[in-house]
Amino acid sequence: MLQEIVDALSAKLGRPVLVDDPELRPIAYSTQFGTLDAVRTESILGRTAPAAAREALFGHGIGRAQKPVRIPAYPAIGMEARLCVPILRSGRRLGFLWLLEDRPLSDDEVALASRAAAESASVLQTEADTQLDRRKREQELLAGLLAGQKAAAAALEAAGYLPHRPLLVYAGSGPAIGDALERFLARVPVKHTLCGELDGLAVCVVDAPARGAQLAEALGGDAAVGEGDAVTRLADVPRSYRRALAARRVAAERGEPLVRWDGLRAARLLAAMPASTLDDVPDGLRRLLEGDHDQLVKTLATYLDLAGDVKATSAQLWLHRTSLYYRLRRIEEIAGVDLGRGEDRLLCHVALRLARSAGD
Numbered sequence: 001m002l003q004e005i006v007d008a009l010s011a012k013l014g015r016p017v018l019v020d021d022p023e024l025r026p027i028a029y030s031t032q033f034g035t036l037d038a039v040r041t042e043s044i045l046g047r048t049a050p051a052a053a054r055e056a057l058f059g060h061g062i063g064r065a066q067k068p069v070r071i072p073a074y075p076a077i078g079m080e081a082r083l084c085v086p087i088l089r090s091g092r093r094l095g096f097l098w099l100l101e102d103r104p105l106s107d108d109e110v111a112l113a114s115r116a117a118a119e120s121a122s123v124l125q126t127e128a129d130t131q132l133d134r135r136k137r138e139q140e141l142l143a144g145l146l147a148g149q150k151a152a153a154a155a156l157e158a159a160g161y162l163p164h165r166p167l168l169v170y171a172g173s174g175p176a177i178g179d180a181l182e183r184f185l186a187r188v189p190v191k192h193t194l195c196g197e198l199d200g201l202a203v204c205v206v207d208a209p210a211r212g213a214q215l216a217e218a219l220g221g222d223a224a225v226g227e228g229d230a231v232t233r234l235a236d237v238p239r240s241y242r243r244a245l246a247a248r249r250v251a252a253e254r255g256e257p258l259v260r261w262d263g264l265r266a267a268r269l270l271a272a273m274p275a276s277t278l279d280d281v282p283d284g285l286r287r288l289l290e291g292d293h294d295q296l297v298k299t300l301a302t303y304l305d306l307a308g309d310v311k312a313t314s315a316q317l318w319l320h321r322t323s324l325y326y327r328l329r330r331i332e333e334i335a336g337v338d339l340g341r342g343e344d345r346l347l348c349h350v351a352l353r354l355a356r357s358a359g360d
Contacts, residue, residue: 038078
């Protein structure tokens with residue numbers, strides 16, 4: 001029905017028509033005759049508007065508009081002048097109807113476009129309600145799958161979700177997770193990913209590699225995304241999820257947008273430990289970590305990361321060896337450890353890593 005509305009308007013006006021959803025993802029468009037600008041072409045081919053065009057269009061207030069908005073040309077990004085007609089129903093913004101203005105639209109033509117937008121609103125309202133119901137169901141299935149419920153796995157198999165193997169789980173943090181997931185889903189085929197927000201994180205099960213970078217990009221500059229290990233059975237997805245959570249903790253600790261489980265070494269075990277493990281650290285070592293001993297803690301971390309190499313530690317910290325030995329003795333006194341013992345060095349190294357993760 002929406003396609004019929006778009007085609008009818010295009011025939012009446014003699015120019016191409018495009019309908020986007022609220023996130024500027026094309027959902028219907030007419031035959032593209034005449035000269036199209038680069039933004040229209042990229043939007044259709046890439047299934048979403050380019051970032052520069054989004055910034056320009058929303059900068060003209062289309063996200064708040066109640067009436068048609070004329071957008072001037074932006075030659076620098078290859079965008080011609082266009083008319084935006086908001087598609088609204090009961091105060092709800094369901095999308096936008098677009099017309100290129102290579103020649104200016106008359107008042108009568110704008111009125112025709114507004115009536116077409118009103119007709120489109122009725123169709124999109126029904127589709128939006130259906131999509132909302134589908135997203136709720138997908139969220140339920142995702143939660144069930146990650147919890148290892150056989151019924152959820154069977155329902156996904158029956159509905160044709162995640163048809164390819166192997167599968168990967170991603171868990172990511174960042175601002176505005178709901179909006180980020182919408183942007184991410186706009187770039188992946190329907191049913192080839194299962195996404196939702198769980199415990200304050202964006203969680204996605206995908207059946208194609210290289211989606212982690214896309215999720216991190218959608219989450220924004222402060223994103224921290226963990227990638228689990230590849231699995232071939234839905235029954236193994238909970239394991240990949242657990243490892244994705246561990247990798248995300250490492251990503252947050254390192255300040256990196258994406259960390260893969262397969263790339264972790266000792267951090268695999270450290271990240272899998274619960275935060276409560278830090279409570280079991282001996283009292284002396286906790287006093288060192290929790291007290292006002294930043295200089296000593298940095299010295300200890302450097303010394304252990306360099307495998308107890310005094311020469312390398314002195315060089316990295318720009319310390320004379322005598323000063324380094326003094327600091328190491330103070331560390332032993334406060335923490336109640338003997339850095340000459342391998343077991344105590346291991347204890348200190350693990351405690352330092354856990355404290356760093358807990359801080360992040």
